Amino acid sequence: xxxxxYSHPLSMTAQRYEEIxxxxxxxxxxxxxxxxxxxxxxxxxxxxxFDVFDSHESLNRFVESxxxxxxxxxxxxxxxxxxxxxxxxxxx
Numbered sequence: 001x002x003x004x005x006y007s008h009p010l011s012m013t014a015q016r017y018e019e020i021x022x023x024x025x026x027x028x029x030x031x032x033x034x035x036x037x038x039x040x041x042x043x044x045x046x047x048x049x050f051d052v053f054d055s056h057e058s059l060n061r062f063v064e065s066x067x068x069x070x071x072x073x074x075x076x077x078x079x080x081x082x083x084x085x086x087x088x089x090x091x092x
Contacts, residue, residue, distance in 0.1 A: 002036065002085035003056060007049045009070075009077050014044040016073050023072070029065035034058020036088075052085060 017040060024030045037052040053059040059082070070077055 001055065002088070003053055003059060003082055004085050005049075005051045005053065005059065005080050005082050007077050007080040008042075008046075009049075009075050010046075011075050012047040012049070014047060016075060017047050020069055020073055020075065023069045024065065027065055027069065029062060032058065032062040032065070035062065052088070056082075 021030065034054045035051055035058065036054055037050075039050045040047050041050070042048045051059075053062070
C-alpha cells in the first residue's frame with residue numbers, strides 16, 4: 001500500500017534543500033527505489049516536503065540514507081506525518 005509522508009523541517013532553507021539533494025545523489029539515494037513522487041514547496045526559507053512511497057519498507061530504506069545526511073547539514077526533520085494513500089489522480 002502506498003504511503004504519503006509530509007515533513008516541515010524548521011530549518012529547511014532552499015540552499016540546504018539543494019545541498020541535501022546533492023549529498024543524496026552522491027550517496028546513490030537521489031532517486032530511491034519505491035519513491036513514486038517527491039514535492040518540495042513553500043517559501044525559500046521554510047520549505048516543506050511531501051513524498052509518496054510504494055511501501056513502508058521502501059521509506060525505511062530511504063530514511064537509512066537520509067538521516068545521516070540531514071544530521072550533517074543540521075536539519076531536524078521534526079515529526080513527519082505518515083499516512084496511507086487513499087487515492088492518486090494523475091493530471092494530463
